[in-house]
Amino acid sequence: MSILIAGGAGFVGVNLVRVLASMKQVLLVYDNESRGNRELLPNSSNIHFRKVDLNDIATLRSLVKRDQQNYGDITEIWHLAANSDIPAGIADITVDLNNTFLSTVNLLRLAEEFKIVKFLFASSSAIYGDLKGAELREEIGPLLPISNYGAMKLASEALLSAAFEKFLKRLCIFRFPNVIGIPATHGVIFDFVNRLKSNPSELHVLGDGSQQKAYMHVDDLVEAMLFIRDEDTNPLSLFNIGPSDQGVTVRYIAEETARIFGSRPSIHFGEGNKGWIGDVPKFNYSTEKLKLLGWTPRLSSTEAVKKSVKQIVSQIAGERP
């Protein structure tokens, strides 16, 4: 028996793969290496990497057929593949359409054709849009995302829900907060460290720094997903995942990154409380439902930022973690 992990060579993917591999699972990692990289995967004879474009259904079909022959039936599909460059997806609708949504369509086609009835999906808090400080519980609406990324995550949730009605027996929808840690491939801390590396005396920040968001360390995220998969007795699990606090500001992240990086740059802020179109300035993200299920994160947003900055500074300095 095996588990298929789409987008498994990306940031969250390799962390999930590491944990599942430690449980002796046979893992099929399908990834186009757009941001991810097979070099980031742990060394294990149980991990089988396939470079493949999730928009190419014919190749996917033949890979799945062959992999099932070699490694046994696929019992679950994890879908972690997505465009992770939000502004690029806003500039061109095709980016999130193909990478964030049509990837879901094709994985669902595979699931139905190959009778794989367990599906786990990395959704996002971006599906909520900008609800002006309202508490973002799973039961809130209307859902009006303000980026194509958020829109295509919501579209994916919707299609998975219809598939659950038709043939899926188990569906987990995880709504991610901002996730940080290593191996970093993108994101605010990664950007700040790279900018400080090329110019340690100045740091330019998009927006006025007042944007406040919940940050979670990837180790906590992976633990939460597996907890929900294994502990929730409902066949359809839909959970916000995030820290228990209301997050930290971009200003805090900039200052903390500079401090840990060890330089004393002058930090320049931009205007407005949005880093870019599609950026949500303030988040009031509820994780009560997950708490009620019995799981709480180890790290707060502040602690996750501190830990991740240290890890990313080391990563970019070229030290393998």
Place this chain on the structure above:
Amino acid sequence: MSILIAGGAGFVGVNLVRVLASMKQVLLVYDNESRGNRELLPNSSNIHFRKVDLNDIATLRSLVKRDQQNYGDITEIWHLAANSDIPAGIADITVDLNNTFLSTVNLLRLAEEFKIVKFLFASSSAIYGDLKGAELREEIGPLLPISNYGAMKLASEALLSAAFEKFLKRLCIFRFPNVIGIPATHGVIFDFVNRLKSNPSELHVLGDGSQQKAYMHVDDLVEAMLFIRDEDTNPLSLFNIGPSDQGVTVRYIAEETARIFGSRPSIHFGEGNKGWIGDVPKFNYSTEKLKLLGWTPRLSSTEAVKKSVKQIVSQIAGERP
């Protein structure tokens, strides 16, 4: 100046076109005639029909360019095009993907490229899924549609919302109930009358007849959409549209259709309270928000059914309304 109506030769489309044409608007009707038919459009030199597949962006671009040259700038786009065969869409994901969702993607591409900033979208109560009798207000969640049709309507809403953040200045999302009237091309009454025509002594009904839904006459629907467009002062309007009552059962519709058709068939019910996978057995559809805006429908579900049955019986008997 002109108005583009995608799906304008379909059931709701021709009713909207009739009303807008009576207001001397110049109308561009883009339709693939899959269910619709240009013969259903009123005769008017202000109505310009184009047979076009909304998935063909190249043809759409050249049509819009030419039509704007001939008839002036397009000031608003109405998107009424969708697959209307829910079971077909469940059997094959491609049906709703192409007709209900990728049609939205292409119309948004046109809107952005040609700087058309007013967009009106026919969404559906199907986006709510089966919330087990909970009152379906616009603010309810989670949204877990149980058909690909509902999923692709929700996906369209999400993408429109992101486009509103980016470039649309006015966006109306109308969540339709079951809409009935003429010219009927599909739907429960249309089916019943056709079955009675071929066999007046028996009527077979999908499900046990206990499914209860809100039905609205298309005349009321068109009036509600124009009321929202013209009276809501918010740039983004999202409204449930429906009757004030909780609807009628399929059993009532079957009996009423038989009575008005004038035959006395034995009516045979199936099993279960769903007509098909993806059918929502009971609806508690709230239209409070629309009432607060100041609009109420003329007809109840019962009255809408009676009127529509009479109209559809005449239509199928070959009498032009």
